[in-house]
Amino acid sequence: MTAPTPGLANLAAALAKVQAELPKLDRDRTVTVEPKDPKKAPYSYSYVTLANLSDAILPRLAQHGLSFAAMPGAGADGKMCLRYQLLHESGESLSGEFPISGEGGIQMIGGRITYARRYCLAAIVGVAADEDDEARLADAEGPRTAQRAAARPRQQAAAEPAGDGQPAESAPAPAPATARRAAQRPRQSVRPPLPGEEDPDGKVGQDQHRQMHALWKDVGFGGDENREQRLAITARILGLEELDSSATLTRGQGDQVIEALKAKKAKKAEQQGGGEPS
Numbered sequence: 001m002t003a004p005t006p007g008l009a010n011l012a013a014a015l016a017k018v019q020a021e022l023p024k025l026d027r028d029r030t031v032t033v034e035p036k037d038p039k040k041a042p043y044s045y046s047y048v049t050l051a052n053l054s055d056a057i058l059p060r061l062a063q064h065g066l067s068f069a070a071m072p073g074a075g076a077d078g079k080m081c082l083r084y085q086l087l088h089e090s091g092e093s094l095s096g097e098f099p100i101s102g103e104g105g106i107q108m109i110g111g112r113i114t115y116a117r118r119y120c121l122a123a124i125v126g127v128a129a130d131e132d133d134e135a136r137l138a139d140a141e142g143p144r145t146a147q148r149a150a151a152r153p154r155q156q157a158a159a160e161p162a163g164d165g166q167p168a169e170s171a172p173a174p175a176p177a178t179a180r181r182a183a184q185r186p187r188q189s190v191r192p193p194l195p196g197e198e199d200p201d202g203k204v205g206q207d208q209h210r211q212m213h214a215l216w217k218d219v220g221f222g223g224d225e226n227r228e229q230r231l232a233i234t235a236r237i238l239g240l241e242e243l244d245s246s247a248t249l250t251r252g253q254g255d256q257v258i259e260a261l262k263a264k265k266a267k268k269a270e271q272q273g274g275g276e277p278s
Helices: 009-021 050-063 106-125 134-157 177-184 206-218 224-238 251-274
Strands: 029-033 043-047 066-074 080-088 093-099
Touching (some): 009 050, 009 066, 009 106, 066 106, 080 106, 093 106, 206 251, 224 251
Antiparallel strands (some): 029 043, 066 080, 080 093
16 A cells, blocks of 8 residues: 655656656567466466557656655565655655565566566556457456455464364354355456466466475375365365365465464474373
């Protein structure tokens, strides 16, 4: 969220002049996205690259005593973000934070930072740098909002396997039917994946299956005889009422299960290394 400093008369007047002088920006790059789901058709979108956006905006900001600064770092919630500011020579400023995932390699993170810089610069100046696709955004926002609303209580109540190899006794209360349907329905992304970024809505990958298989074995739930217990625990981790097969999971859900199993493995190793906790 962008936070203004008290009194922005000078900044507002300067920004208005910049907006009046901005040329029409040509979207100089088109990207075609191939969805992971084979049932979904490929789609394309065009946008203004950060280089062209900066060339068009930054000199005009400077002419009116304005500057834009952006730097990755930790946000107010402790998670990675891009902190950005629109500064005026009078000392007035607008600032905010744009969340960024810190997962993946340096190239993937760098792509997210570039995306965030372009998005924030265009947004704070008031430039349309991407093609409008209201139909796609409207379709995506409904299920995305529903899932977010349903996910909050699930994250607090999700149970993990107990230390003795049995499911935890205190399972979360069943979610309302509407929340369960929202959780089980594949989520649509508001934005397409960044270069090199996996689509979290795509089908769980073989790499994730292998990782989960190894982790289940590490926490004492390997083998065909424990299949039903694995499915029950997976459903609890994801806040689902039930799960028939891990093959129906999305990549995002697979990552969530892997993180939960890693935490359980670490806890088990700590208990084995230091004895029973007091």
